[in-house]
Amino acid sequence: MSKSKFKNPVVKWIDHRLPVFSFMDHELNHYPTPKNLNYFWNFGSLAGFALVTMIVTGIVLSMNYTAHVDYAFDSVERIMRDVNHGWLIRYIHMNGASFFFIVVYIHIFRGLYYGSYKAPRELLWILGVLILLLMMATAFMGYVLPWGQMSFWGATVITNLFSAIPLVGESIVTWLWGGFSVDNSTLNRFFSLHFVLPFVIVGVVILHLVALHRFGSNNPIGIDVKGTQDTIPFSPYYTIKDLFGLSVFLSFFAAAVFFFPNFMGHPDNYIEANPMVTPAHIVPEWYFLPFYAILRAIPDKLGGVLFMFGAIAVLFILPWLDRSSVRSSQFRPIYKIFFWILLLDCILLGYLGAMPAEGIYVILSRIATAYYFFHFLILFPLLPFIEKTKPLPFSISEPILGGAATASAMATREKK
Amino acid sequence: MSTKSSSKEIKNEGKRDFLIISTYAMAGIGAASVAWPLIDQMNPAADTLALASTEVDLSSLEEGQAITVTWRGKPVFVRHRTPKEIKSAKEVSLDDMRHPETDEERVPNEKFIVLVGVCTHLGCVPLGQKSGDVKGLYGGWFCPCHGSHYDHSGRIRKGPAPTNLEVPSYKFLSENVIKIG
Numbered sequence: 001m002s003k004s005k006f007k008n009p010v011v012k013w014i015d016h017r018l019p020v021f022s023f024m025d026h027e028l029n030h031y032p033t034p035k036n037l038n039y040f041w042n043f044g045s046l047a048g049f050a051l052v053t054m055i056v057t058g059i060v061l062s063m064n065y066t067a068h069v070d071y072a073f074d075s076v077e078r079i080m081r082d083v084n085h086g087w088l089i090r091y092i093h094m095n096g097a098s099f100f101f102i103v104v105y106i107h108i109f110r111g112l113y114y115g116s117y118k119a120p121r122e123l124l125w126i127l128g129v130l131i132l133l134l135m136m137a138t139a140f141m142g143y144v145l146p147w148g149q150m151s152f153w154g155a156t157v158i159t160n161l162f163s164a165i166p167l168v169g170e171s172i173v174t175w176l177w178g179g180f181s182v183d184n185s186t187l188n189r190f191f192s193l194h195f196v197l198p199f200v201i202v203g204v205v206i207l208h209l210v211a212l213h214r215f216g217s218n219n220p221i222g223i224d225v226k227g228t229q230d231t232i233p234f235s236p237y238y239t240i241k242d243l244f245g246l247s248v249f250l251s252f253f254a255a256a257v258f259f260f261p262n263f264m265g266h267p268d269n270y271i272e273a274n275p276m277v278t279p280a281h282i283v284p285e286w287y288f289l290p291f292y293a294i295l296r297a298i299p300d301k302l303g304g305v306l307f308m309f310g311a312i313a314v315l316f317i318l319p320w321l322d323r324s325s326v327r328s329s330q331f332r333p334i335y336k337i338f339f340w341i342l343l344l345d346c347i348l349l350g351y352l353g354a355m356p357a358e359g360i361y362v363i364l365s366r367i368a369t370a371y372y373f374f375h376f377l378i379l380f381p382l383l384p385f386i387e388k389t390k391p392l393p394f395s396i397s398e399p400i401l402g403g404a405a406t407a408s409a410m411a412t413r414e415k416k
Numbered sequence: 417m418s419t420k421s422s423s424k425e426i427k428n429e430g431k432r433d434f435l436i437i438s439t440y441a442m443a444g445i446g447a448a449s450v451a452w453p454l455i456d457q458m459n460p461a462a463d464t465l466a467l468a469s470t471e472v473d474l475s476s477l478e479e480g481q482a483i484t485v486t487w488r489g490k491p492v493f494v495r496h497r498t499p500k501e502i503k504s505a506k507e508v509s510l511d512d513m514r515h516p517e518t519d520e521e522r523v524p525n526e527k528f529i530v531l532v533g534v535c536t537h538l539g540c541v542p543l544g545q546k547s548g549d550v551k552g553l554y555g556g557w558f559c560p561c562h563g564s565h566y567d568h569s570g571r572i573r574k575g576p577a578p579t580n581l582e583v584p585s586y587k588f589l590s591e592n593v594i595k596i597g
Contacts, residue, residue: 056454057454060457063457063458064457064461078461081462082462082464083457084453084456084457084459084461084462085453085454085456085457088453089454089457
């Protein structure tokens with residue numbers, strides 16, 4: 001118990017009764033962080049920034065939006081034309097969704113490359129997958145709100161996925177819609193859920209951070225921190241690195257908002273929803289395309305839905321699918337190759353999801369889907385039996401400082 | 417920093433302070449310019465401002481009659497005053513008034529008086545537009561919420577309201593048509 005940690009008497013008085021300042025000092029200032037983190041470790045804080053941006057702009061947009069089939073489309077157009085700075089706020093929200101997914105996908109692939117999901121960080125990973133699921137639900141329902149053609153038909157197609165469930169499917173879909181088609185009741189409940197789910201995400205993010213701070217960040221070498229010589233305090237070293245990364249991120253984000261605001265959208269969504277006419281080619285938002293490709297690759301309605309959700313379900317059990325005790329791909333020469341194949345496979349699935357479901361695209365979708373599940377269900381459990389991993393360094397300091405640190409690390413090892 | 421701080425070190429310290437202050441200043445300007453659109457979106461939108469004027473045809477308004485029109489979501493009172501009402505509004509002494517204004521200052525065309533029908537006390541709509549309404553002690557308007565009495569020129573004469581009923585900006589487009597706003 002350090003008594004004079006804070007000089008300001010007001011801070012001291014509050015902290016004695018409500019130790020929020022001690023908490024922040026401990027978790028944001030002194031928090032020991034591995035000293036070898038690279039720029040891929042910026043994406044967690046970037047995701048947090050994106051979440052806050054989405055919530056702030058979303059609250060502001062909801063002040064000007066009308067959740068009714070007759071007014072929704074016009075109210076969004078009013079935001080674009082008449083509301084002060086409405087175009088800017090909506091473009092930030094619209095592109096913010098895409099950038100949130102870009103950041104989170106990089107964050108996930110970083111975890112896959114460096115084995116961040118392995119013990120003791122299994123729950124940290126699972127909470128992250130849960131956040132991804134919540135984000136997908138939120139993004140899907142948000143896309144329905146402008147009530148354009150893509151909104152309406154996207155909502156129709158996605159809710160109809162549940163009709164694949166045997167026996168109760170039709171009743172579930174009617175329940176989701178609150179009627180016999182996507183209509184005003186559907187729009188109202190989607191608005192309500194789109195508003196509340198981000199706050200659920202905030203809750204899960206807090207749990208994600210609690211789990212993270214239990215064992216601290218993983219690192220590019222993937223071995224445990226051996227002592228204070230392997231860490232540096234979070235502030236100022238990583239606060240400044242996160243801020244620098246944020247400014248680079250914001251440069252790209254601002255470029256999209258100001259110069260290519262509709263690049264990641266679909267022009268058909270600027271046509272008001274018409275329940276009588278389906279657009280010739282329906283595509284979901286880009287961040288759903290890989291999953292959409294898996295859905296279409298399976299020539300069976302229920303099977304397609306199961307495989308699509310299965311693609312996320314495998315992520316939940318990944319910590320137990322991967323039998324290798326070595327975390328970082330730097331020391332797994334074979335897995336490292338397959339990691340890049342998985343990344344290309346996901347990009348290929350994304351491309352195929354945007355293409356019409358015919359000819360060569362169907363065949364390629366099936367191959368890519370097969371590889372995705374092969375990678376998770378067969379490669380992860382079996383590869384460790386074949387793969388010869390490279391020798392791990394004794395400590396995080398060793399590759400940087402060389403011999404001396406190695407000797408001291410060996411000494412501590414022998415003590416054990 | 418050593419105790420024997422040379423002049424060069426002091427100079428560098430000044431440089432560092434300058435960098436820190438200018439960084440914070442830039443961050444502050446950046447935060448403010450991001451916050452402004454989020455705040456300003458709550459101000460009236462362009463379409464709301466576009467609806468901010470109303471035209472009223474007064475040709476069918478008989479002497480002694482009044483109509484209430486909507487302007488910016490608020491009631492606007494228009495009354496065609498009788499000669500007796502005009503006379504009393506013009507001749508009354510301003511000495512005892514809380515908010516002294518002459519009738520000429522408030523009414524460009526003495527026949528028609530145009531007022532924002534919102535009590536200046538706490539925003540209720542005063543009575544006095546309909547023939548059966550209570551018009552208060554001074555024959556103009558009476559606010560039932562907290563008992564403010566207004567005269568034929570819409571001036572506060574008795575009760576808690578601090579100022580006279582507001583006169584909106586308006587002009588006569590022709591003899592009998594006014595444009596409010």
